[in-house]
Amino acid sequence: MFPDIGTPIADTVNQFVEWLIVEHGAFFESIANGVLVVLVAIEQTLRSAPPPVILAAVGVIAFAASRNVLLGLAMVVLAWLVGCLGLWEQAMQTVALLIVAVGISIVLGIPLGVLAARSRIARAVINPILDLMQTIPSFVYLIPAAMLFGLGKVPAILATVIYATPPLIRLTDLGIRQVDHDVVEASRAFGATRGQILRGVQIPLALPSIMQGINQTTMMALAMVVIASMIGARGIGETVLIGLQRNDPGTGLLGGLAIVILAVIFDRTSQAYGARLQAYRRVRS
Amino acid sequence: MALIEVRHVSKVFGPAPKKALALVREGMGKDELLARTRNVLALDDVTLSVERGETFVVMGLSGSGKSTLIRHLNRLIDPTEGEIRIDGVDVLGLPNRGLETFRREKTAMVFQRFGLLPHRTVIDNVAYGLEIRGVAKAERRTRAAAWVSTVGLAGYEDRYPAELSGGMQQRVGLARALCTDAEILLMDEAFSALDPLIRSQMQDELMALQGRLRKTIVFITHDLDEALRLGDRIAILKDGRLSQVGTPAEILLHPADSYVRAFVKDVNRARVLTVDAVMKPPPLRLTDETLEEALAAMQRRGAEIGYVVGDQGYRGIVTRDAVSAALRNHAAPNVAAIAVDSPSIGSGVSIAEALPATLASTFPVAVVDADGALAGIISADRVGEVLAPFEAREAAE
Ligand SMILES: Nc1ncnc2c1ncn2[C@@H]1O[C@H](COP(=O)(O)OP(=O)(O)OP(=O)(O)O)[C@@H](O)[C@H]1O
Ligand SMILES: [Mg+2]
Numbered sequence: 001m002f003p004d005i006g007t008p009i010a011d012t013v014n015q016f017v018e019w020l021i022v023e024h025g026a027f028f029e030s031i032a033n034g035v036l037v038v039l040v041a042i043e044q045t046l047r048s049a050p051p052p053v054i055l056a057a058v059g060v061i062a063f064a065a066s067r068n069v070l071l072g073l074a075m076v077v078l079a080w081l082v083g084c085l086g087l088w089e090q091a092m093q094t095v096a097l098l099i100v101a102v103g104i105s106i107v108l109g110i111p112l113g114v115l116a117a118r119s120r121i122a123r124a125v126i127n128p129i130l131d132l133m134q135t136i137p138s139f140v141y142l143i144p145a146a147m148l149f150g151l152g153k154v155p156a157i158l159a160t161v162i163y164a165t166p167p168l169i170r171l172t173d174l175g176i177r178q179v180d181h182d183v184v185e186a187s188r189a190f191g192a193t194r195g196q197i198l199r200g201v202q203i204p205l206a207l208p209s210i211m212q213g214i215n216q217t218t219m220m221a222l223a224m225v226v227i228a229s230m231i232g233a234r235g236i237g238e239t240v241l242i243g244l245q246r247n248d249p250g251t252g253l254l255g256g257l258a259i260v261i262l263a264v265i266f267d268r269t270s271q272a273y274g275a276r277l278q279a280y281r282r283v284r285s
Numbered sequence: 286m287a288l289i290e291v292r293h294v295s296k297v298f299g300p301a302p303k304k305a306l307a308l309v310r311e312g313m314g315k316d317e318l319l320a321r322t323r324n325v326l327a328l329d330d331v332t333l334s335v336e337r338g339e340t341f342v343v344m345g346l347s348g349s350g351k352s353t354l355i356r357h358l359n360r361l362i363d364p365t366e367g368e369i370r371i372d373g374v375d376v377l378g379l380p381n382r383g384l385e386t387f388r389r390e391k392t393a394m395v396f397q398r399f400g401l402l403p404h405r406t407v408i409d410n411v412a413y414g415l416e417i418r419g420v421a422k423a424e425r426r427t428r429a430a431a432w433v434s435t436v437g438l439a440g441y442e443d444r445y446p447a448e449l450s451g452g453m454q455q456r457v458g459l460a461r462a463l464c465t466d467a468e469i470l471l472m473d474e475a476f477s478a479l480d481p482l483i484r485s486q487m488q489d490e491l492m493a494l495q496g497r498l499r500k501t502i503v504f505i506t507h508d509l510d511e512a513l514r515l516g517d518r519i520a521i522l523k524d525g526r527l528s529q530v531g532t533p534a535e536i537l538l539h540p541a542d543s544y545v546r547a548f549v550k551d552v553n554r555a556r557v558l559t560v561d562a563v564m565k566p567p568p569l570r571l572t573d574e575t576l577e578e579a580l581a582a583m584q585r586r587g588a589e590i591g592y593v594v595g596d597q598g599y600r601g602i603v604t605r606d607a608v609s610a611a612l613r614n615h616a617a618p619n620v621a622a623i624a625v626d627s628p629s630i631g632s633g634v635s636i637a638e639a640l641p642a643t644l645a646s647t648f649p650v651a652v653v654d655a656d657g658a659l660a661g662i663i664s665a666d667r668v669g670e671v672l673a674p675f676e677a678r679e680a681a682e
Contacts, residue, residue: 186400189359190414190465191389200416204404280404280445 017144025148032154035100039153043096051088055079058265066272075269078261087236087258094235094262097153097228098221101160105217109165110210113172114198123173130166138163138227146231156233164220168213175209176202211274218266222259236262286373287334288501289341289358289469294331294367296353296525299324302365315524327353328364329525338499342516344506344548350525351505352397355471358503359392360384371469389418393462395475397505399454401446407457408433408442414465432460435490437483451478459487463494470502476511488514509548513537513557521545534562538671546675555637555672560630563671564652564661567592571603571620576612579620583608590648593624598657600624602648629653632660636668643668 020028046054058079063072082091116123138159145155179202187201203210229237236258243252297305305324309315315326327350335341343351356362357369360376369376371391379387393414401410408429409416415425433442436456446454455478462470476484488511495502506512512519513533521528521536521544529541537554540546571579571591583591583605591608593600601624608620617623629651630639643650649664670678 180403182396182398182400183402185361186394186396187402187413187417189361189388189392189394189396189400189471190417190461191385191387192417193385196417201402281447 013144017147021148028148032149035104035154035157039096039100039157042099043093046092046096047089051083054092062265062269062272065269065276067276068272071268071272075265078265082258082261085254085258087239087254090234090236090239090255091258091262093233094225094237094259097157097160097225097233097235098218098262098266101157101164101221102214102218104157104161105165105168105221106214108161109168109213109217110172113169113210113213114176114203116169116173117176117202126169126173130169133162134166138224142227142231151232153233155231156228159231160221160224160228163224164217167216167220168210171209171213171216172206175206175213178209179205208274208278211270211277215267215270215274218270219263222263222266225259286370288337288339288372289335289503290368290370291331291333291354291357292368292370294328294354294357294364294369295326296328296350296357296362297324297326297365306365327525328357331367331522331525331527333520333527333530335501335503337501339517340495340502340504340515342504342506342512342519343522344509344512344519345522346507349522351507351522352473353525354522355394355473355503355505358469358471359388359394389414389465391467392469392471393465393467394471395455395458395462395473397474397477399446399451399458399478401454401457401461403446406443406445407438407449410446410457411460411464413461414467418465429460429464432464433457435463436460436487452480452483455479456483456487468501470500470504472502472504474505474507477506477508484511491515509552510557513552521548532562534558538563540675550675553637555640556635558636558671559633560636560639560652560663561632561654561660563636563667564632564663565649565667567651567659567662570594570659573619573621575619576608576617576623579603580605580608580612591620592651592659592662593620594659595621599629599651599653599659601626602651627651630663631655636671639663640668 055076059072059076062075063069066072082088112126116126141162142155142159145158149155149158183205184197184201187197192200225233225235225237226240227237229235229241236255239255239258240252243249243255295306295309296302297309299305300323302324305318305322305326308318308322309326309329313321315329318324318326331350331354333341343354345351353362357364358371358376360369360379363377371387374387376384376387402413405413408426411432412420412425412429415428420428430442433439436459438453438456438460441449441453446457449457455475459472459475462472476487479487491502492515494500502515504512504515506515516533518530518532519536520530521541523544529536529545531539536545537549537552537558540549569582569586569588569591571582571593572595574582579591583589589605591603591605593603600621603620603624607623607625611617611623627650628642628646630642630653632652632654639650643663643665646665649662649667651659652661652663654660
């Protein structure tokens with residue numbers, strides 16, 4: 001009753017991955033090395049810096065983003081709590097991984113979002129791929145990723161990027177398409193080139209939406225840290241994993257708390273920045 | 286050749302513009318087209334030209350295609366059919382780069398719905414056109430600041446559009462267009478959002494500016510008073526077709542159809558029309574003719590009155606009786622000597638202002654231009670004819 005299409009698909013994919021590894025292994029390795037160099041550098045910096053310096057940096061960044069002293073202080077206290085949980089080192093590793101993963105997501109996601117906003121064809125191609133990326137269980141692509149890059153941080157980053165980039169692409173696309181048509185037209189009427197319109201009008205006006213996308217991407221990347229640890233990334237995810245493996249719910253909870261705290265810090269800070277970007281929409285009193 | 290030439294331009298919005306236009310050519314009307322094919326006929330075979338330095342006003346009811354028409358001039362919209370030339374350049378043939386350069390250098394536009402950049406302050410909005418052209422920041426800010434204060438917004442430079450009233454935003458849009466110094470100004474209901482006082486101030490400002498800069502302005506409005514005030518010529522659009530193009534006086538005195546007539550029906554013509562628009566040429570212009578010559582000329586033309594002009598311009602009138610009497614008495618060598626001072630009217634004054642003088646006089650009153658020269662004559666009958674409602678005029682004919 002059911003013709004077997006499963007076996008040929010699986011075989012073909014296996015052959016394809018084999019072929020990639022044999023023919024293009026060097027290429028993937030060089031990418032992996034590049035990413036690794038950046039990641040290690042960031043991780044080293046974060047871990048070797050004295051915690052008070054990092055705490056101060058958190059405060060300054062949060063204040064710069066929000067222009068709100070209270071929020072800055074609150075973020076510092078939260079970061080300090082992570083240290084109190086005994087997970088400072090792990091947190092720094094996780095943050096390094098996040099910075100690289102979110103960085104890659106931004107570099108890929110915003111241009112793809114712009115492309116989708118501009119071309120109906122591009123959107124028709126990109127959208128189903130995004131649906132696929134968001135629904136397919138991450139283990140499915142972790143297998144070939146681990147085969148291509150080996151176990152460790154790089155496939156962890158890859159998996160994080162695949163999982164976390166779609167909302168940024170979608171929100172960039174949406175943000176640009178929602179820019180008031182009248183404003184774009186006025187800009188055209190003054191002879192602005194497509195690039196000038198994009199840089200001077202569409203991106204700035206879509207920025208709140210893009211910031212929302214970056215925020216979501218970061219949250220989703222954080223949600224991936226446990227899975228990332230399963231293929232060898234270090235950090236807080238590992239703590240959770242250890243709790244799981246050793247039947248130690250207390251340790252698992254500590255890891256979970258630390259992840260939540262990081263999420264709150266990223267979320268509050270980026271939300272405050274996003275809100276400040278929209279200040280022009282409000283009437284000053 | 287005219288600066289702006291629009292030839293046989295038609296525009297259909299919808300799923301199948303070309304096919305729809307073919308149906309229109311076969312005689313289908315705008316409403317039927319929309320109902321049957323979901324295509325909107327926005328412009329239907331529009332041909333017009335705008336001279337350099339002219340203020341050309343386009344009028345029409347809402348939905349008549351005014352905004353669509355003006356957007357064709359800088360090709361924000363491509364026509365379904367037709368040809369557009371600006372300063373000899375075929376705008377429709379321009380490639381992307383060329384079109385951008387053309388828009389940057391030749392045209393500036395004021396939008397009905399403002400189209401301000403919400404994330405930029407007033408001064409940066411006004412400087413936008415210069416920024417697109419690559420003018421250095423310091424210079425464009427200086428130039429923009431001057432325009433901001435010209436439109437009466439000094440002190441608001443660093444505010445965002447959301448902080449301004451509609452009328453103030455409109456003025457920012459106006460300043461933004463003027464700041465580029467473009468030769469052609471496209472103004473889509475540029476003054477509609479202003480209150481009557483500011484509005485007439487801005488009209489004055491625009492006319493003063495136009496006196497200095499001689500730009501070519503295409504101005505859209507649905508306010509006839511504004512059209513009459515600003516326009517050198519007025520075009521009237523109805524359902525995408527041009528009903529009439531003409532000077533304010535032509536439109537007011539000889540409306541081409543009932544649509545135009547409905548538009549101009551309630552206009553106070555006495556206030557709007559100036560004497561020079563309705564005066565007649567003088568039947569007999571006398572200079573230094575002898576009395577015999579003058580009398581002969583008057584008899585030949587059947588004129589009871591002659592208008593005497595000298596080196597200094599209009600001198601006065603002579604009646605046929607006075608000439609014959611003087612001839613009998615050998616009282617004077619020529620007509621100039623017996624010309625009687627009589628009131629005259631300046632050619633630029635409104636008919637309302639000229640009315641008392643024409644009514645008080647038993648003969649047509651002389652109209653003199655700014656230099657004092659005789660430009661024409663105007664009679665009480667002529668004034669009555671011009672001011673009579675169309676219905677009364679038709680009944681009389
Ligand atoms: N982008 C568009 N898509 C579809 N139809 C349009 C579009 N722009 C204009 N139209 C149609 O074209 C016709 C003319 O519209 P246009 O905006 O030129 O009118 P208008 O004379 O400027 O009116 P108003 O005085 O209200 O501004 C209308 O029937 C309108 O529905
Ligand atoms: Mg309009």
